Amino acid sequence: MTDLRPLLAGEEAVLALNNAHKVETSLLTQFELDTMAANAWRAWVVGDADAVLIAFDQDAAYDSPNFLWFRDRYERFIYIDRVIVAAHARGHGLARKLYEATMADMRGAGHNLFCCEVNSDPPNPGSDAFHSALGFEEVGASRLEDRSKSVRYLARRV
Structure with missing residues (x-):
């Protein structure tokens, strides 16, 4: 369950994982997910779809x-666009493993700022606790234009 691998085009199980968490992330089509993965700085999956992380650098077409x-x-x-862990795989440190692998690659590529957003409305207390434990600090806030959520x-410096 802990092997990291690249996210490949057409992975329906990853799409299902994402869309099961649309409130925390956003609903995607397979084409949108594949496009994100193709343009990502890193797009990783653990197992078949136990966890997924998609990250972009500042130059991404996003x-x-x-x-x-x-x-x-x-x-x-x-920028971490999304990290999702399937309900059956929680408690095994998969999100932390994905973040640690990303931070290791960041250092190697000369990046030192690791960024993300967490919903504040609707709230996401699990993500808040996770990011706080990893040393992330709030640097701003916003209400999305469609007013669907606040973030x-x-x-965090790496």
Whole structure:
């Protein structure tokens, strides 16, 4: 359950995992997921779809308002767009493993700012606790234009 591998095009199990967590992330089509993975700095899966992480660097062709918030403020960074752990795989440290692998690659690539956002409305207390334990700090907040959610922007130096 702990082997990291690249996210490949057409992985229906990963799409199902993402869409089961649409409130915390966002609903995607297979094409959208495949496009994200193709444009990502890192897109990893653990197992068949026990966990997934998709991260972009500052140069990505990506138009998420949360990603653009960081691009407007920071010259160089890695942005975690989504990290999702399946219910059956929680408690095994998979999200931490994905973050640690990302941080190791960041150091090797000369990146030192690790960024993400966490929903504040609707709240995501599990993600808040996870990011706090890893040393992330709030660097901003926003209400999305469609008013569907509010987010807190988090960052950590690596």
